[in-house]
Amino acid sequence: MDNLKIGFIGAGNMARSLIGGLIASDFPANNIYASDPDALQLQTLNDDFGIQINPENQYTVDHCDVVVLAVKPQILKPVCQALTCRRDSLYLSIAAGIPTTAIGNWLGEKMDNGSLAIIRAMPNTPALLLTGATALYANAHTRDEQRESAEAILRAVGLAIWVDDEAQMDAVTAVSGSGPAYYFLFMEAMISAARQMGLSEANARLLTVQTAFGAAKMALEIDEEPAHLRQNVTSPGGTTERAIQTFQQGGLEKLVNEALTAAQTRAHELAEELGK
Ligand SMILES: NC(=O)c1ccc[n+]([C@@H]2O[C@H](COP(=O)([O-])OP(=O)(O)OC[C@H]3O[C@@H](n4cnc5c(N)ncnc54)[C@H](OP(=O)(O)O)[C@@H]3O)[C@@H](O)[C@H]2O)c1
Numbered sequence: 001m002d003n004l005k006i007g008f009i010g011a012g013n014m015a016r017s018l019i020g021g022l023i024a025s026d027f028p029a030n031n032i033y034a035s036d037p038d039a040l041q042l043q044t045l046n047d048d049f050g051i052q053i054n055p056e057n058q059y060t061v062d063h064c065d066v067v068v069l070a071v072k073p074q075i076l077k078p079v080c081q082a083l084t085c086r087r088d089s090l091y092l093s094i095a096a097g098i099p100t101t102a103i104g105n106w107l108g109e110k111m112d113n114g115s116l117a118i119i120r121a122m123p124n125t126p127a128l129l130l131t132g133a134t135a136l137y138a139n140a141h142t143r144d145e146q147r148e149s150a151e152a153i154l155r156a157v158g159l160a161i162w163v164d165d166e167a168q169m170d171a172v173t174a175v176s177g178s179g180p181a182y183y184f185l186f187m188e189a190m191i192s193a194a195r196q197m198g199l200s201e202a203n204a205r206l207l208t209v210q211t212a213f214g215a216a217k218m219a220l221e222i223d224e225e226p227a228h229l230r231q232n233v234t235s236p237g238g239t240t241e242r243a244i245q246t247f248q249q250g251g252l253e254k255l256v257n258e259a260l261t262a263a264q265t266r267a268h269e270l271a272e273e274l275g276k
Contacts, residue, residue, distance in 0.1 A: 001148075002027065004031060004149055006027075006032050006033070006068065006153065007067050009069050012070065014127065014128070017132075018068065018070070018153060019034070021130055033051065033053070035056055061083050061089070066150070069103070073095040076274075077106050085107050090146040090150065093119070100120050102276075118142070119147070122135050131158050132157045134176075135163050135168075135176065136151060136161070138162075174261070183212060187212060
């Protein structure tokens with residue numbers, strides 16, 4: 001992995017996080033490349049991490065074994081179509097929603113036949129703070145060592161898991177891609193309720209956010225199902241039980257199911273639109 005050259009096409013927020021994660025995992029800065037039309041963005045990355053920078057995307061493709069496609073989904077098609085690809089490289093897309101076949105077709109336009117190794121990753125926003133949750137899908141042309149490299153890159157910014165069926169990426173989008181916003185919404189509702197009970201804005205926010213953090217840490221670090229952790233803190237006839245009954249009578253589970261299914265459907269629609 002240390003001899004690998006990893007290049008980023010697009011040097012925005014997500015590229016910066018991944019580069020920061022790689023450097024923090026002792027990956028050599030000299031083997032990291034980035035290109036972006038924004039010279040200031042590139043220079044800042046060079047100042048902060050000492051990586052190789054160049055405004056030309058083709059320069060990154062020509063020098064790297066792994067090319068991370070880190071531009072916005074809406075411009076991925078022209079960016080890919082402009083590149084002349086190295087056949088042996090891995091192309092790792094973090095662009096939300098774009099299917100590997102579309103990326104393969106766009107990248108392969110200048111090649112006689114397109115059998116490129118392409119991995120699609122779906123990270124989420126907490127990756128910016130190295131606490132992301134990413135799912136990866138590899139196409140049939142990807143070699144084992146390329147899968148390992150992609151996993152190591154995404155693991156530098158949090159959890160990374162694999163799915164075998166690309167269609168599952170729509171479910172991933174609904175769960176972890178959009179998921180942070182669901183928890184923020186729940187926090188908003190709790191803060192608002194706490195305010196109505198007379199707590200100050202600052203106290204309502206601190207108690208709500210720290211409680212979410214503590215509950216997530218317990219669910220991650222204690223080897224028990226969330227249902228069991230919940231039962232442990234729900235005494236018969238107590239306050240938690242009264243609140244949980246209210247959630248259940250209000251149809252919380254059904255609502256969550258409907259919300260995630262709606263997100264999954266939208267992810268599927270977007271993948272079809274963006275992949276054209
Ligand atoms: N941020 C997240 O939490 C998150 C989560 C999941 C997936 N993603 C995916 O990650 C990708 C990057 O997101 P981001 O948040 O890092 O976006 P971003 O901050 O806007 O970064 C994209 C970068 O690409 C640059 N760029 C524009 N045109 C380019 C070109 N022709 N060649 C090379 N670079 C070009 C942009 O420069 P300008 O600013 O000058 O246009 C910008 O620096 C997106 O596809 C997104 O779907 C992001």
